[in-house]
């Protein structure tokens with residue numbers, strides 16, 4: 001795997017116009033990022049109100065006759081990618097076409113079959129960023145900041161098309177990584193598709209919980225299940241489009257689950273320890289922000305009374321410590337009208353942040 005193109009600065013070859021087809025969460029986020037970079041963005045969607053909403057958010061304008069996009073970005077659900085990419089190649093004969101779909105080999109196979117003369121102008125893409133929400137109102141221009149973005153050239157691809165797909169990733173603030181469509185599908189089965197299915201199984205047990213048990217939900221169960229809130233229709237299409245790689249990994253998980261059931265049931269502490277340690281090693285293997293090494297982080301828990309203005313005051317006070325907040329989460333105390341803010345910061349800066357917060361009257365602990 002290697003980084004693509006001139007992602008690191010200099011003048012971008014992506015000058016626009018960029019047309020975005022499918023202005024839901026991903027498409028509108030791409031459009032907002034391009035618009036923020038000063039690029040003329042054209043919007044289309046099979047649902048007219050989505051174009052109106054995206055346009056109202058400042059993501060771009062409706063395509064007019066005579067518009068000639070330099071790049072078309074297809075951001076529709078996986079089952080429609082091949083057909084919509086093929087149509088975009090026909091509608092914009094001078095444009096490069098890319099997409100943001102979560103699977104790469106199956107749309108390419110469709111385009112090869114239905115548009116063999118134009119397939120050189122299509123190079124797939126996949127930003128590894130999103131959320132459990134959908135539609136244009138969930139979009140944000142900074143969605144892709146520092147995130148990996150797969151660019152997946154194929155043997156017939158025009159190198160200029162590959163470069164432009166990488167430029168889009170860079171304009172959106174992402175880190176472009178080049179790999180083949182097949183390698184991509186293998187990789188995301190492990191990093192995205194199977195994790196989603198596992199989250200769905202764990203969250204499914206919550207849906208049938210006995211009365212009162214869910215009152216004991218802490219941050220752990222929220223961390224493990226967040227993505228399961230995503231649209232089942234979308235994830236059904238994603239998994240169907242990558243069935244072989246997903247099935248192979250699920251089979252491995254099934255074998256380990258059987259091993260775990262036996263270990264727990266028979267009190268086999270040694271086997272359970274091996275499985276738990278493997279899980280722990282997996283969490284450490286995930287690269288950090290911008291693809292760099294994972295940095296040690298600490299969580300500072302701060303009690304925040306549920307009153308207007310408190311969050312703004314907390315962030316202002318935290319800013320006074322000069323420590324960067326890497327991530328934030330908010331939880332609610334079931335018994336009291338307070339929230340618990342989790343501020344995630346670099347481990348070696350946590351003492352400084354905590355001391356500043358406490359000196360300003362916040363109740364904070366680690």
Ligand SMILES: NC(=O)c1ccc[n+]([C@@H]2O[C@H](COP(=O)([O-])OP(=O)(O)OC[C@H]3O[C@@H](n4cnc5c(N)ncnc54)[C@H](O)[C@@H]3O)[C@@H](O)[C@H]2O)c1
Nearest residue numbers: 022023024025026045046075076078101102130131134135
């Ligand atoms: N949701 C995520 O976290 C995420 C992350 C990375 C990539 N993706 C991929 O991005 C793509 C879009 O996902 P999303 O989460 O933005 O979904 P979404 O439902 O928010 O948006 C999809 C949009 O496509 C439109 N659409 C559907 N069929 C169309 C067609 N034939 N022509 C034109 N418009 C059409 C819908 O009206 C909708 O506005 C999918 O391929 C998905 O695999 C999703």
Ligand SMILES: O=C(O)C(=O)C[C@]1(C(=O)O)C=C[C@@H](O)C=C1
Nearest residue numbers: 102127128129130131132192227
């Ligand atoms: O953060 C999330 O909500 C996501 O699930 C994003 C996520 C992922 O698995 O990382 C989901 C599907 C995509 O194809 C790419 C990114």
